[in-house]
Amino acid sequence: MSAPTLNPLHPGEWLGMLGGGQLGRMAVHAAQALGYRVAVLDPDRHSPAGAAADEHLQAGYDDAGALTQLASRCAAASTEFENVPAAALSRLAQDIDVAPAAIAVAVCQDRAAEKAHFQKAGVPCAPHAVLRGAADCAGVDPALLPGILKTARMGYDGKGQRRVNDAAELAAAFAELGGVTCVLEQRLPLAAELSVIVSRGVDGQMVTLPVQRNWHVNGILATTAVPAQGIAAELQAQAQQFAQSLAAEFGYVGVLCVEFFVLEDGRLLANEMAPRPHNSGHYSIDACSHSQFELQVRAMAQLPLPEPRLHSACVMLNLLGDLWFDAQGHRREPNWAAVLRLEGMHLHLYGKADPRPGRKMGHLTVTAPTAWEARGQALAAARVLGLPEDGLV
CATH class of the missing domain: 3.40.50.20 (Rossmann fold)
Incomplete structure (x- = not known):
């Protein structure tokens, strides 16, 4: 057909x-x-x-x-x-x-269904078990411990997750999370975190953004760098192929983000999916020929999907509500003027009037001719703002 x-x-x-x-x-x-x-x-x-x-x-x-x-x-x-x-x-x-x-x-929306979809599409993920009650906790495979217990639904930005080291901690964490259906994932030694954004049209055409390397702080994305320095080209190509396989298995239309773990032994495992544009793809507005948001609109409107081209190396820094408060907890405005004096700065604020710790208020994309220059300028901006330097040093 x-x-x-x-x-x-x-x-x-x-x-x-x-x-x-x-x-x-x-x-x-x-x-x-x-x-x-x-x-x-x-x-x-x-x-x-x-x-x-x-x-x-x-x-x-x-x-x-x-x-x-x-x-x-x-x-x-x-x-x-x-x-x-x-x-x-x-x-x-x-x-x-x-x-x-x-x-x-x-x-x-459901981590248990998501894991099943990974397996159906032939995309590897972490060893795991679905826990629907206390009996499942008691009977869990000891090989999955130490692990990370995650609620099957409504968890994001590190919410609804607990690290557990043994059976007793697992039972306590399951009860603490309300006894709702959870997924227990084996804790694995990670070398890096990646994400891939794929857009698929109703005609089956698929394009992907460049592979993004991500760093998280307290479960919230802090930094994204593109190109993904330190990640072998073959592994990046595999991540893009896995993302396309997951979209094709759905018959998906729109933008899909797939997050991956790179293990210390070199294996690539799918972590989770987001059926929408993603925080890690915001850099594409300033560093690519076509942004993730344009690709989303094109898929919705049944327009052709162009292959996005990275025209600038970049680093994206998340701007959380913590920046709007000094060390004593007093409200203040970050020093945007000092940041914007630096070369290659692209500031995006989301129009949220009420900054709160952990709330995503905006992002800063730093573009430059080379990845080294982008990292250096991003480090300078992070120091002006008092941002974490994860992924920059």
Whole structure:
């Protein structure tokens, strides 16, 4: 059976976005640059995406009236975060194109289903067990300990996770997490963390961004560097192929991010997926010929997908709400002027009025002709702002 042909949406048509955060905001900007109008559905009156959109429907994601209104207005819709109810996407799909489909989002919402998808697509992941009750904890394979216990649903940025060393700690952590379904992963010696962003169209065409090397602090992404220095070309190609296999197995349409672990023995293991653009891909706005957000819009609008080209080496630094407070906890504005005096700085703030520790307030992408220069300039910016230097020294 031949692949579906593209039926591109014309400029001036409406696209829908479920979710009003910074990912939605950047997708709105990309859609508007291509001539589309965007309606955002989000309950927050002050949502960053809602402020940028042509229309903001202030309602819950499961609000039947709002979903009907969105479907009547828009020709296609997407989501900017994986915890939007999959049922809302299914409701929209009765009337308009939805990318990604509800089933893909539902799998990415559940770590147990996600692990099963990795295995079905032939992509290796960490040894693990699904724990649905105390009896499962008691009967767990001792080879999985020490391990990391993660709630199957609603965990992100290090939330819903506990390190456990033995059976007693596992039982205590399971109870502490509320006795909900969890996944226990064997703790493995890591050498590096990578991510790959793939975009797939309705016609099956797939393109990937360059492989991104990531560093985390307290479970939250701190730094992304591209090119992925220190990672063999063969391993990078394998990561891109695994990401494409996972998208193809879904029949996925849209942008998918797959995070990987590189083990000390050189093996590559899939960690988790996000059915949307990803924090680690924000650099693509300033360092690539086509950003992850443009690729998301193109997939939604059934436009051709160009192969993204990295035109500048870069380092992306996450800007968390901690920066807005001094050592005594007093509110202050970071010294943006001092940062912007440095060469190659691209500051993106998300329009969030209420900084809080750990809250993603923006990002800074540093571009340069070489990876060495980008790292040096990023280190200078990090020192001005008081950011962690993980991945830079």
